[in-house]
Amino acid sequence: MKITKKFLREMIIQEWTNDYQLAIDGGGKEMARSDFQSTSFEDDVTRIWALLDDMETIVREDKLLKTQDIQYFRDHHLDNLSKKIGMVASVIDARVAGKFDEVE
Numbered sequence: 001m002k003i004t005k006k007f008l009r010e011m012i013i014q015e016w017t018n019d020y021q022l023a024i025d026g027g028g029k030e031m032a033r034s035d036f037q038s039t040s041f042e043d044d045v046t047r048i049w050a051l052l053d054d055m056e057t058i059v060r061e062d063k064l065l066k067t068q069d070i071q072y073f074r075d076h077h078l079d080n081l082s083k084k085i086g087m088v089a090s091v092i093d094a095r096v097a098g099k100f101d102e103v104e
Contacts, residue, residue, distance in 0.1 A: 059070060094100060 059073065
């Protein structure tokens with residue numbers, strides 16, 4: 001994908017203004033987020049934490065979940081989630097140790 005000056009200008013302006021036009025239309029902030037907007041690590045952790053809280057509530061309170069569904073959730077999804085968290089921790093450790101070269 002070629003990034004033109006116009007496209008780059010629009011990305012920068014969008015970052016600066018945090019233009020959430022879709023939020024006004026009822027789509028919410030997440031719907032308005034483009035591929036070029038960044039979030040802080042803390043914002044991402046807050047959203048992930050809220051999702052984990054929701055998952056905990058569903059597992060605890062949803063009486064329609066069968067035992068095998070809950071076991072699959074634990075054995076498959078939570079296992080994958082734990083592995084991914086481990087990968088993020090490894091990347092953070094490598095970054096702190098200076099093992100990543102600067103991208104030009």
